[in-house]
Amino acid sequence: MRPILLSGHERALTQVKYNPDGDIIFSVSKDHVVCAWYSHNGERLGTYHGHQGALWTVDVDPTSTLLATGGADNTMRLWEVQTGKLLKTWDFPTSIKRVEFSADGRQLLGVTEKRSGHLGTICVYEINPDPEAKQSDEHVLRIVCEDSKPTVAGFSYLAHYIISGHEDGSVSQFDAKSGELLYNTQVHEPDALITDLQWSQDRTYFITASKDKTAKISAADSIEVLKTYVADTPLNSAAITPVKDYVILGGGQAAMDVTTTSARQGKFEARFYHKIFCEEIGRVRGHFGPLNYVAVHPQGTGYCSGGEDGYVRVHHFDKGYFDFMYEVEREKAQEQANL
Amino acid sequence: MSRVAGRTDWAEEEDEDSLTLPQQQIIKNKDGTETIITYSIREDGKKVKTTRRIKKTVNKIVVNPRVAERKHWEKFGQEKGKPLGPQTDTVSVAENIVFRPVAGWKANTEEKSQEDQKKADALKSAKIKCRICQGDHFTTKCPFKDTMGESEVTPADMPDDAPQAGAAGTGSGSYVPPHLRGRGAGAGEKMGGKFERDDLATLRVTNVSEFAEEQDLRDMFSRYGHVTRVFLAKDRETGRAKGFAFVSYADRSDAAKACEKMDGFGYGHLILRVEFAKKPGN
Numbered sequence: 001m002r003p004i005l006l007s008g009h010e011r012a013l014t015q016v017k018y019n020p021d022g023d024i025i026f027s028v029s030k031d032h033v034v035c036a037w038y039s040h041n042g043e044r045l046g047t048y049h050g051h052q053g054a055l056w057t058v059d060v061d062p063t064s065t066l067l068a069t070g071g072a073d074n075t076m077r078l079w080e081v082q083t084g085k086l087l088k089t090w091d092f093p094t095s096i097k098r099v100e101f102s103a104d105g106r107q108l109l110g111v112t113e114k115r116s117g118h119l120g121t122i123c124v125y126e127i128n129p130d131p132e133a134k135q136s137d138e139h140v141l142r143i144v145c146e147d148s149k150p151t152v153a154g155f156s157y158l159a160h161y162i163i164s165g166h167e168d169g170s171v172s173q174f175d176a177k178s179g180e181l182l183y184n185t186q187v188h189e190p191d192a193l194i195t196d197l198q199w200s201q202d203r204t205y206f207i208t209a210s211k212d213k214t215a216k217i218s219a220a221d222s223i224e225v226l227k228t229y230v231a232d233t234p235l236n237s238a239a240i241t242p243v244k245d246y247v248i249l250g251g252g253q254a255a256m257d258v259t260t261t262s263a264r265q266g267k268f269e270a271r272f273y274h275k276i277f278c279e280e281i282g283r284v285r286g287h288f289g290p291l292n293y294v295a296v297h298p299q300g301t302g303y304c305s306g307g308e309d310g311y312v313r314v315h316h317f318d319k320g321y322f323d324f325m326y327e328v329e330r331e332k333a334q335e336q337a338n339l
Numbered sequence: 340m341s342r343v344a345g346r347t348d349w350a351e352e353e354d355e356d357s358l359t360l361p362q363q364q365i366i367k368n369k370d371g372t373e374t375i376i377t378y379s380i381r382e383d384g385k386k387v388k389t390t391r392r393i394k395k396t397v398n399k400i401v402v403n404p405r406v407a408e409r410k411h412w413e414k415f416g417q418e419k420g421k422p423l424g425p426q427t428d429t430v431s432v433a434e435n436i437v438f439r440p441v442a443g444w445k446a447n448t449e450e451k452s453q454e455d456q457k458k459a460d461a462l463k464s465a466k467i468k469c470r471i472c473q474g475d476h477f478t479t480k481c482p483f484k485d486t487m488g489e490s491e492v493t494p495a496d497m498p499d500d501a502p503q504a505g506a507a508g509t510g511s512g513s514y515v516p517p518h519l520r521g522r523g524a525g526a527g528e529k530m531g532g533k534f535e536r537d538d539l540a541t542l543r544v545t546n547v548s549e550f551a552e553e554q555d556l557r558d559m560f561s562r563y564g565h566v567t568r569v570f571l572a573k574d575r576e577t578g579r580a581k582g583f584a585f586v587s588y589a590d591r592s593d594a595a596k597a598c599e600k601m602d603g604f605g606y607g608h609l610i611l612r613v614e615f616a617k618k619p620g621n
Binding site: 001002003004007008024033040041042044045083084246272280281283317318326 | 400402418435442444445
């Protein structure tokens with residue numbers, strides 16, 4: 001496969017995301033600008049201007065009409081995808097670390113940073129999917145996390161729960177209607193921050209990546225750890241691939257933690273693990289810095305990664321990726337064919 | 340550049356530098372490819388010209404109507420007004436990556452390195468070879484040192500031995516290494532012996548183009564007889580020819596013919612000079 005390099009950003013990428021049809025990639029970086037790209041050839045569709053600080057997060061609604069972003073300028077913003085027009089700005093006392101739409105696109109959550117007397121919170125807003133409509137100023141739900149600040153959060157299937165990952169390696173489950181804390185459990189090492197939380201396609205389970213060098217798949221309703229993937233470097237991101245049962249992990253030593261930063265030493269590779277057998281099956285190199293985010297094409301035909309080096313690399317998988325099977329899988333497939 | 344000529348502001352100067360960069364050039368080639376020439380200034384201030392040759396292919400895929408509609412959206416923001424298709428300043432294609440998932444990926448690579456290690460070890464031990472019993476130890480440590488031959492050519496005896504070896508050797512009076520003494524010139528299996536014989540029918544070819552290949556030389560020279568060996572000196576780093584070569588024939592008369600015919604032959608953009616190789620000793 002020949003990766004496409006997108007070099008529209010001047011600083012480190014913080015998040016990249018495919019829209020649900022997989023034809024557009026949105027990328028945000030610390031350089032204040034949001035970019036939209038066509039995923040098939042890397043052509044840039046446009047840029048969204050207005051943020052005054054580094055951007056941490058981006059998400060697109062299920063119909064690809066609205067785009068939400070959050071950043072270090074203490075605002076969460078809503079954009080019209082097609083024109084790049086700014087529709088709405090919500091102001092917060094601290095920066096926004098994560099935004100995510102619910103599966104139906106009617107709700108939007110924002111995770112705020114804990115800083116200078118403000119606790120980390122998760123705020124939920126009702127969203128009107130019409131770009132012409134006026135969006136409400138008032139949040140419908142505000143969850144204040146007193147113990148440990150949340151770093152990532154998302155809506156489970158049918159927006160039943162809000163699942164959040166915390167600085168202390170724990171995962172919390174909240175009722176998405178009342179905001180009540182239902183369950184909290186230590187999923188990762190106590191001192192390792194959870195860096196990413198991504199959903200399976202049906203949002204019944206999710207994968208968390210952590211600085212403790214592991215990624216774990218947990219069920220959304222029981223928060224029971226189902227699978228653990230052990231890597232040899234702190235992880236920044238983890239994604240679950242549809243079609244094939246793999247997971248992709250991204251990470252690498254942060255530049256300030258390494259003395260020798262050769263591409264090999266820093267372990268700046270996307271690692272592929274088999275989702276069921278939890279075994280590493282391959283790596284893809286390319287970035288010159290840690291991978292800050294990996295996103296998978298919703299149809300499972302490719303993935304893209306955003307790195308500390310300021311590049312987005314878009315990969316379209318070749319045949320070898322789809323053909324690979326474990327011996328047991330092959331036998332099973334053979335049996336099925338014989339029936 | 341309507342600036343006053345006398346004004347020298349270092350901050351402005353830099354700007355002017357970037358202004359003088361030639362425009363990006365796109366040349367459409369006959370075979371359907373495009374050559375893109377871009378100019379940029381590197382961090383160290385040097386102007387860099389980048390030439391890329393690309394081939395564009397159109398892949399048609401069927402997508403759902405939503406996606407098809409989005410393909411025709413107008414560009415906005417920084418991309419506003421830019422033509423259709425990927426722009427060279429933001430999009431490039433990286434080197435091909437071979438990605439093939441394998442079960443037990445890690446174990447796989449470790450095994451490989453172990454194999455390499457074994458090979459390296461084998462090579463190391465292969466270099467040590469006893470001249471007496473052909474075992475993998477130094478000759479001086481050989482357990483059969485006293486019982487089996489070679490007793491008269493031990494290094495300690497060398498001074499007395501040398502003239503005798505000369506007589507028994509090639510008869511040229513040249514230096515004969517201790518392990519070859521007493522074997523005579525005809526012993527063909529040994530490396531040294533082979534070179535000795537070859538020298539008689541070996542041509543030295545000079546003024547060879549640096550793009551020459553061994554096979555080309557072999558083809559040219561085998562017209563005059565059976566070529567046993569072609570050696571083209573190459574630079575270890577660049578892999579290019581250094582400009583001279585040796586060609587050995589099985590028969591000296593063939594070599595003489597080739598020497599006569601090929602001297603002054605035009606090869607590449609240079610004219611070859613061919614002569615009999617001089618023996619290193621003479």
